[in-house]
Amino acid sequence: MTRIVSKEEQIINLLNVLGNKISPKFERCTGISSSRFEILHELDQVDEINQSMLQKIINIDSAAITRHLKQLEADLMVTRRKNPEDNRVTFVRLTDHGRKQIEGYKAEKTNYINQILQGFNEDEVYALADFLERMQNNF
Template identity: 40%
Template sequence: MTQCFERKTDISLTRYEILQILAKKERVLQGELQKVLKIDQGAVTRHLKILEEKHYVTRERNPQNNREVYVQISPAGQAIIQGCQTNKKAVLEQFYQGINDAQKAELITVLGIIYQNITTMD
């Protein structure tokens, strides 16, 4: 599914998630992104570097605390979010092609049970 999303949108699911988080807030500390995404600091830095190279985000150091980096979505990043939303809808329609509403509801129920089983594993 993630590979299909990347092919259709030309952006990884994690980077898309970063852009979504940034679209909801004006500025976010890079450390906050790490906590929300539950990935290590190096991974966040690599993703942000790619997003910055594509001009989807801007980063700037906090003048009061040089160790903190603020991240903000750019207008180009906002445009990518809009395009991804459209592509996401088309991809989901393809995924569910030939599946009726009752089958979708059953699938959601089964996936919910699997999710609960995974989250309560020791």
């Protein structure tokens, strides 16, 4: 038996399905998780940043930022150093290798976005962004 679903329920169901598909597909297309991409993107905007500030900008917990940065450091994309005046503070910066990598990731992200929004005209993209932002503001 098929249950009748209201348009409102259909919207929420579709958003859930899309949310579950977007992150894994992004990672397959770009070769990096969306969280690590955000970290690299933020680091690309600055020379160096306090790890706690980066964590707040990205909006993830301290254990997650540490885990991501350790892996990015192992991949030679970032370096971390302690503040000589306060050992509790860690500064993070992109390496030259990290800067080159983020450029490639940005191109892959653009391709990914274009693929998802294929068939949408400019007005539809703006309307969709507006609708989703309004929904987000309701939280």
